[in-house]
Amino acid sequence: MLDIEIVRAHPKDxxxxxxxxxxxxRHWGYPEHLVSKWAQTPIITPESIDIDKVHLARVGSLTVGWVRLLIRLPDVVLEDLWVLPDFIGKGIGKRLFGHVLEQAKLSGARHLELDADPHAQSFYVKMGCRVVSESVSEWGRNIPHMVYNLQG
Ligand SMILES: CC(C)(COP(=O)(O)OP(=O)(O)OC[C@H]1O[C@@H](n2cnc3c(N)ncnc32)[C@H](O)[C@@H]1OP(=O)(O)O)[C@@H](O)C(=O)NCCC(=O)NCCS
Structure with missing residues (x-):
């Protein structure tokens, strides 16, 4: 079993x-031109790391994943959750999601919301989320909008 440490990110990260x-x-095999175009957008900025709740997962000295929670009451949104391909399926996503849940519960909000990558939907269902609606992304995918009941 991996020794996973969760720490707050620093803007320089x-x-x-x-x-x-x-x-x-890239792990999901999306067309490279779509990923490359997306890679030209900011994705995460030092300012957001300063303002939002951004935490990273470390295995030894290596950063292997991260998560971003936006608290904009009454909305609390899991905006990002990423694990490096070599470390997928080793419990890191579950640890990061659990960490986010603790913070979301402390906010007093009723629900945690997220738009899931379709390949990750089953992961979030396993974490206790349910699909409440769907939208079509600019990549033509059906994106499930999911919620976790924080006061259940
Ligand atoms: C989705 C993601 C964050 C999951 O993280 P992970 O570290 O691989 O997940 P874990 O190893 O902690 O798995 C936790 C549980 O969920 C299950 N699970 C994980 N990914 C799954 C998937 N895609 N489908 C079904 N079940 C999944 C695991 O089997 C495990 O079950 P267990 O607790 O019964 O053993 C990771 O696959 C990832 O980063 N994917 C690429 C980027 C992405 O899609 N991010 C989400 C954007 S919304």
Whole structure:
């Protein structure tokens, strides 16, 4: 079992976190031109790391994943959750999601919301989320909008 440490991100981590998000997104085999175009957007900025609740997962000295929670009461949104491909399926997503849940509960909000990558929907269902609606993304995918009941 991996020894996973969850720590708050620092604004200077932003280039590394951006690269993890890009590598993680590639895991699902999306067309490279779509991923490359997305990679030209900010994805994560030092300012957001300063303002929002951004935490990273470390295994030893290596950052292997990260999560961003936006608290904009009454809305609490899981905006990002990324694990490096080599570390997928090793319990890191579950640890990061659990960490976010603790913070979301402390906010007093009723629900945690997120728009899931379709490939990750089953992961979020396993974490206790349910699908409440669907939308079509600019990549033509059906994106499930999911919620976790924080006061259940
Ligand atoms: C989705 C993601 C964050 C899950 O993280 P992970 O570290 O691989 O997940 P874990 O190893 O902690 O798995 C936790 C549980 O969910 C299950 N699970 C994980 N991913 C799953 C999937 N895609 N489908 C079904 N079940 C899944 C695991 O089997 C495990 O079950 P268990 O607790 O019974 O053993 C990770 O696959 C990832 O980063 N994917 C690429 C980027 C992405 O899609 N991010 C989400 C954007 S919304």
């Amino acid at each position: 932003s280039p590394r976190l951006k690269q993890i998000a890009i590598d993680s997104k």
